[in-house]
Structures are given as structure tokens and as C-alpha cells.
Amino acid sequence: MAEALLLARGLCKSFGALRASDNIDFDLLEGETHAVIGPNGAGKTTFIGQLSGDLHPDAGTIRFAGEDVTSLRAPARARRGFARSFQITSIYREFTALDNVALAVQARAGHSFRFWRRAREEDVLRDPARRVLEEVGLGARAGVLAANLAHGEQRQLEVAMALATGPRLLLLDEPVAGMGSDESQRMVEFLSRLKGRQSIILVEHDMDAVFSLADRISVLVYGRIIATGTPQEIRANADVRRAYLGDDVQLAWAHAERR
């Protein structure tokens, strides 16, 4: 087996008494799509935050492409090839779609201490940005203010920004959340075209999306990974079924515990 692209070992993260991540081991192979699922409050967002570098784990290590990146913060990890979308769409709302993606290209193009030339007239930023917008199907919307895009388009834009940084690892936090069924179908189709070319960690609630995209699935419950396996294995796993069957009950419990 090839050395994993990303290797997380023993990740722990607590907020007060709540153990949001409890000794998580996780790995992602080059070119693999590895989904993380789990009931609400299972700690998915905390987990992805530690991977992206926005949160610092209390214990454990994260290795990426053979390098220990545990102590690196988000911008430094981004420059090493991490790219992410957020659970709540995170774009530059006051800028056009093309500006948004061009900024992602710029972020990857080395330092931005360039003071005179107009960035919007630089083909080296605009051309790749246009190509990525075409790729995600927003080519015709390049000049539209990001705030004025439809919700689904904003999610696409966010993925476009992630891709424009030329990432080695895509962290997608619920990419189809809040989308209509048409929109989410289009997004799933698009992501499936990335499969194999791109290493993806996918956190998602939508089980259709997860089972059609993932090579492997890890199930996170109360900060712990209770199972990892192929979609078939996960479907057949008794612990997983139990975790999902009692979803509502457990949710109430989790809330009570947090209080």
C-alpha cells in the first residue's frame, strides 16, 4: 500500500467537558475520496477544522505528504496544498465570481507584495481563474457579484476557489448542504468528475452524495471513529446502523450533555 497522503494519529480536542475529537486516527490515500459521516454534534466540523489548521488539536499529530504539519496554521497548510470549502458558504461577497477565483490563484502565486500593477489586468491571474470557472460551470457568471449568485452557484464558486489554488487535498465541508435536488445532483456529478484526479476528504450529511462519491467512509460518533470501510462495509455495519437509528435520541442526549 502506498504511503498515505494525509495521516492523522490520535487527534484529541475538547471544549470544556465536551470531547469533540477523541483519539481520532484517520488517513487519506493519494487520489482517494474519503467521506466522514456522523450524526449531528458528532464532531465533524471540529475534525475538519483540525485538518485545515483552523483549530489546534490538544493532542495527536497530522502528517501531510511525509511532513508533520500539526503545528502549521491554516494559511501555511493552504500553501502546502490544502484547500477547503466551509459548511457555511465562505466567499468574497463584494467581489465578482471571477475576482474570487483570481484571488485564489493569486494566493497560490507567491507573495502579494506587488504594489503597482492592476491585479485585474494580469492575465496570469485572470486566465487560470476563468478556466476554473468554466470547469465548475460558472463561466457565464464570471462578472456577477458573488453576493448576487444563487446559493448553489455560491457553493460551486467556493469549490472553484479551492480548485484554483491547485490543491493536493480538498477538504469539502458539506458541499451540497442547503442545495435543491437539481443543484446537489449537479454538484455530485461535478465532484465525481474530480474523483481519482483529486484527493478529497468529504464531510457530508447527504447519504446519496456520500455513497455515490466515496471510496471509503469513516463514521464519527461522539468524537470517535467507530468504523472505516468501503460503502458496502459501512452499509452492513451494525454499530453504524445503531448510531443512525437512534439519531434523535442521541441528539437530545448530546445537547443535555453539553449543558
Add this chain to the structure above:
Amino acid sequence: MRSRARKLVLLAMLALLVLVPPAAALLHQLFYVDLLRRVMIFGIAAVSLDLILGYGGMVSFGHAAYLGVGAYAVTVLAYYGIHDGLLQWAVAIGGSMLVALAIGAVSIRTSGIYFIMITLAFTQMLYYLGISLDVFGGDNGMRLPERSQFFGLINLNNGTEFYYLVLTILAAVVLLVQRLVESRFGMAIRAAKSNEARSRAIGFSPYPYKLAAFVISGGICGLAGALLVNHTAYLTPDFMQWTRSGEILFMVILGGVGTTAGPVLGAFTLLVLEDVLSGWTEHWQIILGPLLVLAVLFAKRGLAGLLPGGRGG
């Protein structure tokens, strides 16, 4: 289209400002040359503040600090017999940039109300430092021994020559800031203002860019301070008073945050209103206050928002 309209407005403003001295001479109202020169000097300060406020989202409530550093640099050097304007102004700019570096290094780690309070606190420190410097007049300040000299090329004692020098600098500063905010550097600070989490996720560390913008802004405002003390020919710690910071802030907000011409318009409106109203009554602030409130309420995008093309990025 919009950018062309904006360019026309800027050129029209420039043309009007160029015409002020001959018009004033014609009407025997030389006083207006003086007033507009003061307006333009504060315009420069306001443009410098807008660079970090309008494009970087940093609400500095201590921009008067750099006016003070610039003014003190010129006066102190003149006091010790150094009248070379290039040297004086270089020290004014360099000193302001250093002070901005120190203030920015601390304050940019914070945001919101903390940022405001830290910039204010530093400026108050400098203000009290100025008051305590008895050599340079302490509380009362001191006369500028001689205006900055430029090898006899420009004579700042000549009101009209000084006026055109300030106008040239203002135009250069507006052009510089406009290019800055459209460059990669400008896009990086505007992006951080728009959505810092997104910036971090695509690999921008906002801090060094914001700090650089803060330092550039301080340098420009320091130049305005060097001009101001030459304008008044008198140095006083009041240049650094917190109300002065508030005035500059208000000019930017009134004129239009994040616009090219806005801060200059704001400086113009505030200072001219102040001048006209104080001619009518000594209680002019009672009139000015409500007028400004109305202006902010009804021109939410500032005065520049009322002009064609004024809302250009």
C-alpha cells in the same frame, strides 16, 4: 463606464482646485487659497486613513499620531538648523512609518473595538509625550523657525506656490492609493477585509499585508503632518489630540469609505462648513453637528456615493 465617470469626476475636482488661486486673486479673496490648502492637507491625511479603513477594514482612531510625528520631525529638525525640506520630509515620512510599524504590530493582532482603543491609546501616549517636551514648547507648542526649503525651487512662504505643491502631492497620493488598492497587494488586504477566514483558507496570512498597509498609511499621513506644520508655521501637540483623529475619521466616513475621491470631499465639506459656520456664530458646532448627522443618515455611502461613478472599487 463607471470607472470613466469616476475619472471625469476626479479630473473635474482637480481642475477646480487648479483654478482656486487665480480665481481667489481675481476676487481679492486670497484667504481661500489658505483654506483650500488646509483642506487638501487634511484630504491627504483622510486618503491615507481610507487606505486602511476603507480597503483594509482597520478603524484607526489614532491617525492624528502621524500628523504629529510628521509635524514634530519638521519642527525639531528646523529647531536644530536643518531646513532642507527633502531631508525633513523624508524624516517625517520615515518616522511616521516606524511609529505606524510599532502601533500596527500590536493593534493588528486585535480587531473591532480593541483595535480602535489600542490605536487611540498609542496616540494619547504620543500626545502626552508632546506636551512633556518642554524644549519644543510643551503644552503651548512653538513657532516653526523657518518653513521647509527646497533649494530655492519652491518657496513655501509664497502661499500660491505652496498651494500648488500641496495640490501636486494630493494628486500623487490619490493616484498612488488608487493603484495600490487595485494591485495584488490591494486585493489581498481587501480580501482579508471581506472574509478573513476565506483568505486564510486559500493561503493568505492577512497580518503582513495589513501591517504593510498600516505602515504605508502612516507614512502618507506623516507627510500630511509635515505639510500641516508648514501651513500653520506653528507646532502644537494639539495636532495629535484625539479629537483630531476623530475629525479625520469623520472626513472619511462623510466623504465615502473605500472611495477614491470621497475622503477629499469629506475634508472639504467638514472644513469649509466649519469655516462658514464659525463666521456666523460662535456656537457653530451646534449647527455643524446635526448637519453631519443628516449627511451620514441620508448619504450612507458618503458624499462620493452621490457623484457619478463615485462607488468604484
